[in-house]
Amino acid sequence: MLDYSNTERIGLEKQTTLRILVGVLGMLLPLLLWLLLLIQNGVQSPMDSISHYFYTRAGTIFTIIVSLLAIFLLVYKGYEPIDFILSSIAGVCALLLLYFPTSNITCDTNLINCDYIITHLNDNEIRIKFHFIMAGMFLGSLALMSIFLFTKKKGDPEGLVLPELKGEKIIFVICGLLMLLSMLIIATNCFGIFSKTEFDHYNLTFWFEVIALEAFGFSWFVKGNVFDKRQ
Template sequence: MAGEFQEPYLITFNRLRKSVGFLGILFPLVLVLWALVFGECTNLQNSLSNYYYTTSGDLFVGLIFAISWFLIAYKGYDKLDHVLTSFAGSCAILVALLPTGQNMDEQCSIRDLDELAWRTTVHNILAILFFLTLAYISYFQFTKTSGNMTSEKVNRNKIYRICAIIMVVALVFIPVFSVFPIFPNVIFWMEWVAMAAFGFSWLTKGGFILADRV
């Protein structure tokens, strides 16, 4: 593994990590509030992707592109880091460019697209690859060390692994709870859980919590 970044590169990369983290956590909330305030959409949509068809649609695309840019710009500690984050960022861009199936919520939907089964299928596959790649990064890449295993690093590694597991479990729960619904809008909530875990992992990596003592 390559050595630790030096200043000012470490500061720059920590800012990138925190930006990605905050965007991931707040992404669903921003979509909901924007649609509510500017579209009078009081219905929670079935999934994050369904907000593409609401007044939050442009914001949905813009925020995904922002997350994608941060991921692609992120170099990490080694080449594999950059390859993985670039792949995740590319998947996210395609998720935005290939919307899910038509949103049938008459109160909130303001867009109409031709219903293309292949587009919805590709959209879902790319979303799954996006989260699985981020889970891999969190579990395997973020936990690497150059040899200086501080107590803070030990605790950060626990957070990275927990976040990765949460992302994967949330993905598994989506089809399970879709067949056996135990509460409404289960896809939306599981996607938010996955996004929050992704965001929290990157916030931790950026030194927002449990930073090494100077």
């Protein structure tokens, strides 16, 4: 947690603080985006995906939080070089998915108005596919960290040892698997395995992205030792 005994040090000096911030931002992102459009424009239904909030009045929040996550991931050190490598990949991918946004939003005529849409870009197939790849690499890198790196303790070269899977290790593995499963379901929808009509009708891409982000955020939150009674 934060140490106020030395006034010359910044609050983000400890990795535990950084992990907590990353976790909180990751978990709050979907809620803040939905809540902002609800308050400002009365939009109750979620967008097709979290990335589509880029085009709405909540786009500023989306850009700020994803940018903060990218910066925090880029400065994260971890215990070994592989921690820094994977977190840096996730950080770079987060910045790139912002710079290469997803497809435009189609105005829902069932809503009172479409004032919540404030940005429009000419659709570009290469940009859209690149955004999808970056989003997958972002969540994929974080899932691997949760499963294989967060299950390691400092000075523990063995890492994830299944016979010793207990306590927080179970949480990290479950969170990582939830992220991978959510990504797989979203990806398979692109190949027509599921009914696209029903998938889009129930905004399943959005909800599986929420599951992935909540799992990601919670794993980092737990890694910040917030539940460690020895703190």
